[in-house]
Structure formats: structure tokens, C-alpha cells
Amino acid sequence: MKAEIIAVGSELLTPDHIDTNSLFITQKLNELGFEVHLKTVVGDNQDAIAGVLHSALGRSHLIIFSGGLGPTEDDRTRAAVAGALRRRIRVEPAILEALRRKFASRGYPMPQINERQAEVIEGAEVLDNSVGTAPGMWLEQNGVYIVLLPGPPREMRAIFETQVLPRARRLGKGRRLVTQSFHVTGMTESEVDSRVAPIYATFPSVRTTILATPAHIALRLYQWVEEGGEPSDLQELSARIQEELGDAIFTATGESLEEVVGQLLRRSGQTLAVAESCTSGIIGMRVTRVPGSSDYFLGGVLCYSNALKRLFCGIPADLLAKHGAVSAEVAEALARGVRERVGSSIGLSVTGIAGPGGGSQEKPVGLVYVGLSDRGRTIHLRRIVPGDRDTMRERTAYFALSRLRKFLLEQPAVRPTSGK
Amino acid sequence: MKAEIIAVGSELLTPDHIDTNSLFITQKLNELGFEVHLKTVVGDNQDAIAGVLHSALGRSHLIIFSGGLGPTEDDRTRAAVAGALRRRIRVEPAILEALRRKFASRGYPMPQINERQAEVIEGAEVLDNSVGTAPGMWLEQNGVYIVLLPGPPREMRAIFETQVLPRARRLGKGRRLVTQSFHVTGMTESEVDSRVAPIYATFPSVRTTILATPAHIALRLYQWVEEGGEPSDLQELSARIQEELGDAIFTATGESLEEVVGQLLRRSGQTLAVAESCTSGIIGMRVTRVPGSSDYFLGGVLCYSNALKRLFCGIPADLLAKHGAVSAEVAEALARGVRERVGSSIGLSVTGIAGPGGGSQEKPVGLVYVGLSDRGRTIHLRRIVPGDRDTMRERTAYFALSRLRKFLLEQPAVRPTSGK
Numbered sequence: 001m002k003a004e005i006i007a008v009g010s011e012l013l014t015p016d017h018i019d020t021n022s023l024f025i026t027q028k029l030n031e032l033g034f035e036v037h038l039k040t041v042v043g044d045n046q047d048a049i050a051g052v053l054h055s056a057l058g059r060s061h062l063i064i065f066s067g068g069l070g071p072t073e074d075d076r077t078r079a080a081v082a083g084a085l086r087r088r089i090r091v092e093p094a095i096l097e098a099l100r101r102k103f104a105s106r107g108y109p110m111p112q113i114n115e116r117q118a119e120v121i122e123g124a125e126v127l128d129n130s131v132g133t134a135p136g137m138w139l140e141q142n143g144v145y146i147v148l149l150p151g152p153p154r155e156m157r158a159i160f161e162t163q164v165l166p167r168a169r170r171l172g173k174g175r176r177l178v179t180q181s182f183h184v185t186g187m188t189e190s191e192v193d194s195r196v197a198p199i200y201a202t203f204p205s206v207r208t209t210i211l212a213t214p215a216h217i218a219l220r221l222y223q224w225v226e227e228g229g230e231p232s233d234l235q236e237l238s239a240r241i242q243e244e245l246g247d248a249i250f251t252a253t254g255e256s257l258e259e260v261v262g263q264l265l266r267r268s269g270q271t272l273a274v275a276e277s278c279t280s281g282i283i284g285m286r287v288t289r290v291p292g293s294s295d296y297f298l299g300g301v302l303c304y305s306n307a308l309k310r311l312f313c314g315i316p317a318d319l320l321a322k323h324g325a326v327s328a329e330v331a332e333a334l335a336r337g338v339r340e341r342v343g344s345s346i347g348l349s350v351t352g353i354a355g356p357g358g359g360s361q362e363k364p365v366g367l368v369y370v371g372l373s374d375r376g377r378t379i380h381l382r383r384i385v386p387g388d389r390d391t392m393r394e395r396t397a398y399f400a401l402s403r404l405r406k407f408l409l410e411q412p413a414v415r416p417t418s419g420k
Numbered sequence: 421m422k423a424e425i426i427a428v429g430s431e432l433l434t435p436d437h438i439d440t441n442s443l444f445i446t447q448k449l450n451e452l453g454f455e456v457h458l459k460t461v462v463g464d465n466q467d468a469i470a471g472v473l474h475s476a477l478g479r480s481h482l483i484i485f486s487g488g489l490g491p492t493e494d495d496r497t498r499a500a501v502a503g504a505l506r507r508r509i510r511v512e513p514a515i516l517e518a519l520r521r522k523f524a525s526r527g528y529p530m531p532q533i534n535e536r537q538a539e540v541i542e543g544a545e546v547l548d549n550s551v552g553t554a555p556g557m558w559l560e561q562n563g564v565y566i567v568l569l570p571g572p573p574r575e576m577r578a579i580f581e582t583q584v585l586p587r588a589r590r591l592g593k594g595r596r597l598v599t600q601s602f603h604v605t606g607m608t609e610s611e612v613d614s615r616v617a618p619i620y621a622t623f624p625s626v627r628t629t630i631l632a633t634p635a636h637i638a639l640r641l642y643q644w645v646e647e648g649g650e651p652s653d654l655q656e657l658s659a660r661i662q663e664e665l666g667d668a669i670f671t672a673t674g675e676s677l678e679e680v681v682g683q684l685l686r687r688s689g690q691t692l693a694v695a696e697s698c699t700s701g702i703i704g705m706r707v708t709r710v711p712g713s714s715d716y717f718l719g720g721v722l723c724y725s726n727a728l729k730r731l732f733c734g735i736p737a738d739l740l741a742k743h744g745a746v747s748a749e750v751a752e753a754l755a756r757g758v759r760e761r762v763g764s765s766i767g768l769s770v771t772g773i774a775g776p777g778g779g780s781q782e783k784p785v786g787l788v789y790v791g792l793s794d795r796g797r798t799i800h801l802r803r804i805v806p807g808d809r810d811t812m813r814e815r816t817a818y819f820a821l822s823r824l825r826k827f828l829l830e831q832p833a834v835r836p837t838s839g840k
Contacts, residue, residue, distance in 0.1 A: 011629065012459075013446065013456050013457065013458075013459065014446065014450075014629070014642075015443050015444075015446045015447035015450065016443075016629070016631060016638075016640065017631075018438060018440065018443060020438065023435050023436075023438060024435075026433065026434065026435045027435035030434075030435065036433050037433065037462075037463055037465070037468065038433075038460065038461065038462055038463075038468065038472075039432075039433065039460065039461040040458065040459065040460050040461075041458065041459040041460075042457075042458055043457055043458075045457070048457060048458065048479075051475075051479070052458075055471075055475050059468075059471070209431060209434075211431075211436070211437075218436075220436070222434075274722065276701070276704075279705070280701075280704045280705055280707075280708040280717075280719070281696070281700075281701025281702060281703070281704030281705035281708070281722070282701060282705045283701065284696075284700045284701030284704075284722040284724070285699070285700055285701035285702045285705055285813075287700075288700040288701070288724060288774075289809070289810060289813075291775075291776055291777060291809060292777070293724075294724060294725065297700075297724055297725075298724060298725045298727060298728060299700070299721065299722040299723050299724035299725050299728040300721075300722045300724075300728075301719065301720075301721060301722070301732070302694065302701070302704040302719040302720045302721070302722065303719050304704070304708060304713075304714060304717055304718060304719035304720075305714065305717075305718045305719050307718060307719075307762070307763070308718060308719035308720075308762060311761070311762065312721070312732060341731070342727070342728060342731065343727070354708075355711075356711055357711065357712070389709070389711060390709060393705075393709075
């Protein structure tokens with residue numbers, strides 16, 4: 001079954017706004033067996049909205065509008081859809097009454113302008129809006145279903161979940177899209193692709209996409225399954241991909257890298273402290289995005305200046321002078337120093353050149369050293385991280401978290417209990 | 421002149437991806453005098469792409485495609501557009517040669533599949549791609565202009581800037597959209613609106629939007645100006661808004677709050693150190709996004725645990741025991757402590773309860789204290805910051821930066837030289 005989404009609102013045609021409602025709607029429709037084959041954004045213009053609906057009626061089984069149901073003159077969706085379907089609009093007294101009650105409960109009278117939100121297109125089922133004032137509508141015309149939803153995401157979602165979902169499920173006929181994601185770290189996008197392409201190419205019923213984010217490589221599998229069927233190709237492909245990529249997959253259930261690192265620390269009863277120079281807080285911020293992270297994250301140091309590297313991590317001035325702040329020696333000394341000062345089980349450090357200035361032939365912009373230290377060993381990793389200042393720092397933070405995960409997996413105490 | 425944008429790519433119809441190319445294209449087109457009145461996202465399907473183009477030809481003067489120009493079977497834009505316009509496709513030997521050279525310069529032979537990227541629609545001007553392999557195209561059909569651009573943002577932008585812009589400028593006929601942005605801090609969206617709505621309502625020729633981001637409230641003015649005209653209404657409205665909001669506007673030229681704070685520190689020759697508990701790195705990360713920030717940012721402490729508050733900021737154990745880590749007293753002691761230990765001019769601290777757990781009736785989730793300290797005084801600010809864990813932490817970091825700006829503006833040494 002083919003669905004399409006039409007977002008209405010002139011603000012969605014400016015450089016500052018984007019339609020994100022369609023992402024939520026697409027996910028829900030996919031789960032119900034609908035393929036979203038087209039999306040349109042159109043302004044608050046009655047003819048334009050009607051024109052898009054005309055095209056849509058000829059190509060889709062389900063058409064979902066969001067936006068344009070407010071009380072102002074700008075809100076044209078009701079009138080445009082009624083016009084395109086050649087239906088009348090009437091004011092529904094029960095809705096009017098409910099609107100008045102809603103306003104009264106907030107302690108003020110309903111502005112007259114809101115009466116327009118009681119207008120219903122002939123033949124439409126009204127979709128009650130429990131969190132706002134604009135009700136939605138559900139219509140059918142020659143076997144095509146048309147749904148009108150308000151634009152504010154909270155209202156759109158509430159009406160979708162409670163009222164569109166059960167109706168659309170009956171149309172979807174049990175077909176559904178099953179997905180599986182693998183998040184991979186420590187490999188490039190093309191390395192991942194070259195390893196898994198020979199495998200997924202033999203499963204044509206499963207669509208496979210690879211997406212590189214600063215945090216990880218996301219490998220996603222999709223299979224449409226008919227009613228009563230099982231996604232057996234997807235399951236077999238998943239198993240073979242897991243076998244091929246092994247430990248490089250840090251989650252098959254959607255956790256972030258910082259959550260996975262937190263689980264490893266928690267399970268092994270260890271604590272972490274960080275010394276961040278070039279990332280200056282990104283790692284600390286990521287690690288503490290996880291609720292409860294104070295159980296294993298003690299804190300750390302933003303050792304952005306050499307003075308702070310000395311003061312808080314005990315780096316000797318002559319080490320800095322001899323090797324420079326961005327060096328293997330300083331990275332190791334920072335990791336060991338912050339661990340010892342703070343008294344954590346693990347110390348993690350980052351020092352690097354984020355640019356755009358500060359690079360040299362010997363130490364170019366993008367050069368990064370990550371240091372890792374526990375009671376048994378202290379190591380460093382060197383890498384040239386590409387990208388502009390923001391991108392480089394973001395990637396560096398994830399590189400550090402990825403290597404911290406590897407460091408933890410290699411610990412004799414962690415490996416046997418954590419499995420992969 | 422009406423323009424529309426068609427983004428091609430099945431991945432843009434999944435719940436995980438969104439078309440963002442159209443934001444860049446919209447901004448550029450607006451500046452050239454085009455109104456973007458419709459946007460469509462369509463999958464890698466030749467009939468669907470051709471169908472959308474058919475509708476577009478009847479309603480727009482300029483049609484911009486992005487995506488679908490790659491070398492694989494999935495890339496259907498060339499064939500779809502040629503089919504819809506009833507034109508032939510030919511392989512252009514000069515492009516083929518240039519492609520081969522590009523691959524050779526990277527050290528490997530061109531895969532045969534890439535030959536498709538040398539295909540040109542009859543009558544099209546080729547738009548050279550300096551940063552990738554897929555060239556763009558510029559076509560005209562019965563007075564409507566059609567532009568084909570590759571999907572990767574870097575390639576799309578490069579071709580747009582160098583090749584589409586000069587051609588589109590000739591079509592735009594001098595009409596242009598002039599915009600002015602004001603970024604406001606320290607006020608809520610509705611406070612801003614209630615102050616400026618009575619003013620902008622008297623300038624109907626200027627469109628005014630207010631957008632709340634975690635970082636600031638963005639007030640944006642737009643005015644269409646005919647060739648040779650001046651945006652005098654926009655200029656007058658701007659002046660009146662600046663008069664009304666005064667210091668609450670931290671920039672009228674697009675700088676971020678962290679850039680503005682950096683300028684104030686640099687101009688007054690001061691340095692900053694931070695002690696971040698609940699934000700745990702967000703402030704340090706923001707401040708150091710600015711290149712050259714090492715001139716005034718010395719670093720700081722992620723004092724996530726009480727142990728680190730004592731160790732690195734010298735907070736007495738009995739102060740923590742008496743008032744709790746989230747208190748006015750500890751916020752002030754952290755700001756003073758980090759300033760004195762690090763030897764910076766200014767100390768900034770944050771302590772708060774990000775949730776979802778850890779709140780109490782007396783100290784609810786969202787409670788935040790910001791501390792600020794210089795040689796002359798140490799102060800604190802209390803606030804309840806709404807939102808989930810991520811949102812609350814992000815807002816708290818911007819609240820702290822906003823108050824740091826105010827603190828700097830209030831310093832006798834800064835005020836006279838910095839103006840507003």
C-alpha cells in the first residue's frame with residue numbers, strides 16, 4: 001500500500017525550518033505495512049494545497065496531511081481539501097462546545113477566531129485532539145483515505161497514536177516492514193561495505209543501507225513481511241553479518257557508544273576519569289548523557305592550557321617542553337595522571353590539533369593522541385582525524401570512546417563476563 | 421519568480437533521513453529573488469520522478485533537482501528528466517575523459533559503472549563538479565529552467581555556488597529577499613513576542629518570525645525588495661526592535677553566544693576557567709568551538725562527583741554536607757575555587773539536577789545554580805530549567821553563558837569599551 005505525506009505551512013519553505021513530522025509518520029506507517037513513496041511541503045495557499053492533493057489522489061492509497069488546521073486565516077488545509085474533494089464544510093456544534101470547554105478550563109473565553117476549528121468536511125470522521133484545540137479528520141474518497149492532522153508535533157503524535165493508528169492498521173492488511181540495525185565502530189564506511197556487501201548481495205529481499213555518522217557506522221536491514229510471515233531472510237542475513245563483523249558491532253539494539261561503555265564499566269565495577277584537551281568537554285558531556293552515569297564517571301579535567309595539564313594531571317614541564325602538548329608521551333602521562341589524581345580505575349585522555357590554525361608539517365591539523373591507563377598498563381593511539389574544527393572534535397571524541405571500549409574488552413577481568 | 425525543489429532518493433523516504441539540501445538551496449534562491457513555493461521528496465523511481473517533474477513544469481519557473489546522479493542503477497534522475505522532456509541522452513566524451521583523469525589522480529582506474537556519469541541530456545549545459553564525480557546539468561524547456569544537482573551536500577553546494585548562482589541571478593530580475601536576524605538571550609519566546617509584536621505589526625511589508633532554540637531566541641525579519649529598491653521598512657523596524665530589546669540582543673550579525681562571550685573576554689584581556697557538574701563539559705565544549713579560544717579559555721574541571729569538587733576546587737566537605745552539592749553556597753565556592761586554583765580572571769560554575777532521577781520536593785529535577793566569580797565579587801543565580809535530561813543540560817549551558825555575558829557587561833572595566 002502506497003502512502004504519501006503532505007506537510008502544509010509557509011514556514012516550512014523558509015531556510016530556517018524543516019518538516020520533521022514526516023519522520024515520525026513514516027516510521028509508524030512502515031510498521032503498519034505502508035510504503036511512503038512521496039513527501040511534499042506546500043505553503044499556506046489553498047490552490048497549491050488542492051493541486052498537490054489532486055496529484056496525490058491518483059497515486060496513493062493513503063494521504064496524510066500535517067499542518068494548516070489552526071484558527072487563523074493562514075490555515076487553509078480544511079478549505080483546500082474540501083474544495084478539491086468537492087465537499088461542503090459545516091460547523092459541528094459538539095466540537096464547538098468542546099472547544100469552549102477547553103478554553104474555559106484554562107480560565108479564559110474562546111476567541112471567536114477559534115470557531116473555525118469546529119469546521120468539519122462533509123463525511124469526515126472527527127479525530128479528537130486531547131492535547132490541543134484543532135481536531136483531525138479521516139476521510140475516504142473512491143477508495144483513497146485522506147487524513148488531516150495538526151502541525152504541532154505533540155498534537156500530531158497524540159492524534160496519530162490514538163486515532164490514526166487503529167484505522168490505518170485495518171487498511172495495512174498485516175503487511176509490515178521489519179528492520180534491524182547494527183552500529184559499528186572502529187571501521188570506515190567503505191571497510192564495512194566491502195566486508196558485508198558480498199553477504200547482503202545474496203539476500204535480494206532485504207534492503208541494506210550503510211550510513212556514516214560521526215558516532216558510528218549504521219548498518220540497517222529492512223524486509224517487508226506479509227501477514228503471518230517471518231522475516232527469515234533478514235534473520236539469516238543478520239546472523240551472517242554479526243559473524244563477519246564480530247566485536248566491531250557495539251550494539252544490535254540501538255544503544256549509543258557511551259551507553260555501551262557505561263555498561264562495561266558498571267559490570268566490571270570500574271570508574272572513569274578523563275583529561276580532555278582538544279575535545280574540551282565533549283567526552284565528559286557524552287558519557288554523562290546516560291542517566292546514572294555518576295555511578296562510574298567521577299569527572300575529569302578540561303586541560304586546555306599547558307598550565308592545567310601540569311596543575312591537575314601532574315605533567316612535568318620538561319615533558320611538555322620536550323615532546324609538545326600533542327604527543328604520545330603527554331597523552332599517556334595525562335591518562336595516568338588523571339587516573340592517579342582522581343583515584344579512578346581508568347584514565348582516558350585526548351590531546352590534538354583541532355585547527356584551523358596551530359598545525360605544522362610534523363604535527364598537522366587533525367593529529368590526535370588518545371591515552372588510556374589502568375592499573376596494569378598505559379597505552380596511546382595516534383590518528384589523523386579529518387574534517388573541520390567541529391567535525392574533527394566530534395569524531396575524536398567518538399574515536400576515544402571507541403578505543404576505551406576496546407581497552408575495556410581487552411581487560412582480563414571484563415572479557416569473560418561481558419562476551420561481545 | 422516561483423521555484424520548487426525536488427529531492428530524489430529512497431533513503432530520504434525512510435524514518436532515518438531528511439532532506440536538508442533544500443534549506444541551503446532555499447536560502448540562496450531567496451537571496452536571488454525566487455520564492456520556493458513547493459518541495460517534494462521522491463524515491464529512486466523513474467516514473468515517480470517524471471511524474472513530479474510533469475506537475476512542476478506547470479507551476480514553477482525554476483525547478484531544482486538534488487540527488488539521483490550517481491553511477492549506480494538506483495540513480496534515475498537523468499533518465500527520468502530526459503524521458504519527461506522527451507529528449508535523448510548521449511555520452512559526452514569530454515566528461516568521460518575528465519572522469520577518467522579524476523580517478524587516475526586518486527590512483528585507480530575508473531570503474532565501468534561510472535561511465536553513466538558522463539551521460540548528458542540533449543540540450544543541457546553541463547555544470548562541472550569540482551569536488552566529486554557527478555556533473556550537474558542546466559536545461560530550459562518552454563521558458564522553465566530545470567537544474568540537476570548531485571545529492572552529496574558538499575558537491576551540491578559547490579556546483580550551486582559556482583555555476584547555478586550566476587545563471588539563476590540573470591533570471592531573478594533583481595528582486596531580492598533581504599533578511600535581518602537578531603539573537604536574543606535572557607528572555608523567553610513569549611516575552612520577546614509580547615515586546616516586539618506591537619512594533620512589527622505596524623510593518624506589514626516585513627515578515628517577522630520568532631524561533632526558540634536551546635541557545636537563544638531568534639527574531640528574523642524578511643522583506644522582498646524590487647530591483648533598485650531599498651529595504652527601508654526592514655531597516656526602520658530593525659532600529660525600533662533594537663531600541664526595544666537593547667542588551668537582550670547579543671548579536672545582529674549571527675555570532676554565537678560563545679563567540680560573543682569570547683570577544684568580551686578577549687577585549688578586556690581576561691581569562692576564564694569553568695567548574696561543570698551537571699553540564700559536565702557542555703560549556704567547555706561550546707567555548708572552545710571558537711578558533712583561538714585558547715587565548716582566553718584556560719580550561720577547567722568536570723566536577724561530576726563530590727570527590728572532584730573537593731579535590732580540584734577545594735570545596736570543604738562540611739559545606740557539601742551542610743548545603744548539598746546543588747546549592748547556592750557550593751555554586752559560589754566552585755566558581756571562586758576554580759578561579760583561584762587555575763589563576764583565571766573569571767570562574768564560572770554549574771551545579772544542578774539533570775534527572776530523570778535524583779530530584780526531591782525541596783530540590784526538584786531541573787534545579788540549577790550558576791556561580792560567577794571575579795576578583796571583585798562572587799555571585800550565584802538559581803533557576804528551574806525544564807526539559808528532558810539532554811534538553812535541560814543544553815539549556816543550562818546556554819543559561820550559564822548568557823549570565824557570564826551579563827556578568828562581563830556589568831564589570832566596570834568592560835562596560836565602557838564594549839558598548840552593547
